[in-house]
Amino acid sequence: MKKLLLTLLMAPAIFAQNHNLKNGDLLFINLNCGAMCDAINAVTEGYEGKNFNHVGMVFSHNDKDFFVYEAISKGVVKTPLSDFLDRNAEIYKGSVTDSYSHLIPLAAEFCEEQLGVAYDADFLYDNGKYYCSELLYDAFLYANNNEAFFQLFPMTYKEPGSEDFFPVWQEHFEKQGIEIPEGLPGCNPGGMSLDEKIEMELYSKNKAL
Numbered sequence: 001m002k003k004l005l006l007t008l009l010m011a012p013a014i015f016a017q018n019h020n021l022k023n024g025d026l027l028f029i030n031l032n033c034g035a036m037c038d039a040i041n042a043v044t045e046g047y048e049g050k051n052f053n054h055v056g057m058v059f060s061h062n063d064k065d066f067f068v069y070e071a072i073s074k075g076v077v078k079t080p081l082s083d084f085l086d087r088n089a090e091i092y093k094g095s096v097t098d099s100y101s102h103l104i105p106l107a108a109e110f111c112e113e114q115l116g117v118a119y120d121a122d123f124l125y126d127n128g129k130y131y132c133s134e135l136l137y138d139a140f141l142y143a144n145n146n147e148a149f150f151q152l153f154p155m156t157y158k159e160p161g162s163e164d165f166f167p168v169w170q171e172h173f174e175k176q177g178i179e180i181p182e183g184l185p186g187c188n189p190g191g192m193s194l195d196e197k198i199e200m201e202l203y204s205k206n207k208a209l
């Protein structure tokens with residue numbers, strides 16, 4: 001752990017060669033995962049009104065092999081950057097502002113320690129598992145000396161303007177064997193993209209690879 005932390009602290013602003021990315025940049029995308037992604041997009045809104053339902057954090061330990069820390073269905077993983085970029089035609093980059101860039105090495109250390117942790121299909125905060133934005137929420141919480149960096153909001157699984165739950169969520173949580181966690185605190189990629197401590201821009205994959 002000490003060796004890893006020393007490596008991270010010595011390279012807080014490594015830039016991905018020819019990628020126009022740097023350590024700690026957040027990549028926001030809108031995955032096509034059917035009704036569940038549609039339901040997420042219906043109740044969340046991102047930067048400039050964009051739909052974002054997934055996010056990961058760029059990092060490299062050697063300025064050569066770049067990857068993305070993310071939480072996906074098989075758990076917390078490190079995905080090669082090129083594989084992540086291939087998932088979506090439109091990608092937005094969120095860079096932590098200079099005032100908070102010192103948090104990036106510790107946030108990456110946290111993500112590294114979570115590799116292999118199960119995916120949080122219950123969407124319950126602080127249950128020992130992670131969905132994508134939850135991983136980054138806790139990573140920056142850890143890096144910021146346990147003071148919140150991003151915000152938690154009441155989660156909703158209801159159709160907009162209705163008291164009815166989306167059928168996809170009813171089916172999902174029935175399979176999980178738990179009640180729908182309506183109103184409990186959580187986070188989402190769209191909300192993160194609106195945080196004033198993140199500078200957003202459209203990412204051009206023409207600059208990558």
